[in-house]
Amino acid sequence: MSAAVITTLAGMVRWLELFAERGFEQTTATDIAQAVGVTERTFFRHFADKREVLFHGQQVFERAFLDGLEAAPPGTAPMDLIRAALDSATALFPDERRPYSRVRQTVIDANPALAERERHKLAGLGTVLAGALRRRGVDELSAAVAAETGTAVFGIAFTRWIREGETRSLPAIAAEVLARLSALAGG
Amino acid sequence: MSAAVITTLAGMVRWLELFAERGFEQTTATDIAQAVGVTERTFFRHFADKREVLFHGQQVFERAFLDGLEAAPPGTAPMDLIRAALDSATALFPDERRPYSRVRQTVIDANPALAERERHKLAGLGTVLAGALRRRGVDELSAAVAAETGTAVFGIAFTRWIREGETRSLPAIAAEVLARLSALAGG
Numbered sequence: 001m002s003a004a005v006i007t008t009l010a011g012m013v014r015w016l017e018l019f020a021e022r023g024f025e026q027t028t029a030t031d032i033a034q035a036v037g038v039t040e041r042t043f044f045r046h047f048a049d050k051r052e053v054l055f056h057g058q059q060v061f062e063r064a065f066l067d068g069l070e071a072a073p074p075g076t077a078p079m080d081l082i083r084a085a086l087d088s089a090t091a092l093f094p095d096e097r098r099p100y101s102r103v104r105q106t107v108i109d110a111n112p113a114l115a116e117r118e119r120h121k122l123a124g125l126g127t128v129l130a131g132a133l134r135r136r137g138v139d140e141l142s143a144a145v146a147a148e149t150g151t152a153v154f155g156i157a158f159t160r161w162i163r164e165g166e167t168r169s170l171p172a173i174a175a176e177v178l179a180r181l182s183a184l185a186g187g
Numbered sequence: 188m189s190a191a192v193i194t195t196l197a198g199m200v201r202w203l204e205l206f207a208e209r210g211f212e213q214t215t216a217t218d219i220a221q222a223v224g225v226t227e228r229t230f231f232r233h234f235a236d237k238r239e240v241l242f243h244g245q246q247v248f249e250r251a252f253l254d255g256l257e258a259a260p261p262g263t264a265p266m267d268l269i270r271a272a273l274d275s276a277t278a279l280f281p282d283e284r285r286p287y288s289r290v291r292q293t294v295i296d297a298n299p300a301l302a303e304r305e306r307h308k309l310a311g312l313g314t315v316l317a318g319a320l321r322r323r324g325v326d327e328l329s330a331a332v333a334a335e336t337g338t339a340v341f342g343i344a345f346t347r348w349i350r351e352g353e354t355r356s357l358p359a360i361a362a363e364v365l366a367r368l369s370a371l372a373g374g
Contacts, residue, residue: 079371116303123306141343145367148339156331180332184266186373 011036013100015053019107024050024114051117054104058121062128064089069132078138082150083178085129089154090171093161102162126151153177198223200287202240206294211237211301238304241291245308249315251276256319265325269337270365272316276341277358280348289349313338340364 015032022031029050033043047053068088069081076084093101108114129147134140157174160166166173202219209218216237220230234240255275256268263271280288295301316334321327344361347353353360 077371112307116307119306119310120299120303141364141367142371144343144346145339145364146371148343149336149368149372152332152335152339156328156335159331160328177328177332180328181336182372184264184329184333185336185369 013103016100016103016107019054020103024107024111051114054108054114055117055121058124061089061092062125064092065125065129066132069129069136074136076136078133078142078146079149079182081133081136081138082129082146082153085132085150086154086157086174086178087171090157090169090174093158093170095169098162101158102164105162122151122155125154149181153181200290203287203290203294206241207290211294211298238301241295241301242304242308245311248276248279249312251279252312252316253319256316256323263323265320265329265333266336266369268320268323268325269316269333269340272319272337273341273344273361273365274358277344277356277361280345280357282356285349288345289351292349309338309342312341336368340368 014035015027018027018031018035027050029043029047030040032050032053033040047056065085065088069085071088072081072084108118126148129150130143133143133146138146153174157170157177160173160177161168161170201222202214205214205218205222214237216230216234217227219237219240220227234243252272252275256272258275259268259271295305313335316337317330320330320333325333340361344357344364347360347364348355348357
């Protein structure tokens, strides 16, 4: 079986269930490898440690923001670049992914070290977005403000999307959060 | 000598210099206790671990935001409540504190685990501010958006305040960042 199974949605749900049942600390890399049918050696060829299993999608995630931003026409205003980035990134999370995202968040929220890592990765997104805005000619302060608020909008929208009972799509929620930001901050 | 010396500006500069010289990992709690003239036992009565030395001001910091927010008159708009919170919190960082804040940031930036802790504490501020806004009758989404953007504004302003060569005060920089947010997001 290919090692890629670790990162398929089905594979992810299997090891997430392990984390959720046994607790993250109590689950070893060997347990995860066994659960998805690969050897421990194969596991460590793909992940530096078991924490990384939860965060391996970071590059794809950041790339989606950048793709949206970079595809916008020249002269697009900073917050519209952020809107384009959000449209592109939220498309990575169709509704069939919501149950997985919910279990993943439960595991992360139950472990302070994982929650810190999650915050850190989201902060990294802010840095990446600010760099992309500056490359589009946005001045440094505007780039920082637009990038950090864009990151905050994503975080707020994502938290709402994975709430129990929430049925709206992530793109729809992100659009609502962005509109609220505009209404509040534009005064 | 009172244990309080650990948390005076002079005491903080002494152990920060230790961290900066030897590296955070290589500096023990005993080194810190010796540097400020207290016993190791006294040290551990005040701090759970050496990481906490860098973050002990968190409660005072959050309290300053809340004091500003809670002192605003009834009916104040959400972003104006955030402005009041920022005015109060930035007053905690007069210019004589800038050299200390710069050394502290150098230590934190050199250690990924500390940087993660710092992000986590800033995220905690967002949660605290959102709660305070809701207690003022602000709806949940507006509270989340205003709190998270307020936290981002503080982070951006603080980063600029401690840059080499920066001479403007933190309150002045925070006001500029907030005005830029309004200009960008209000479109």
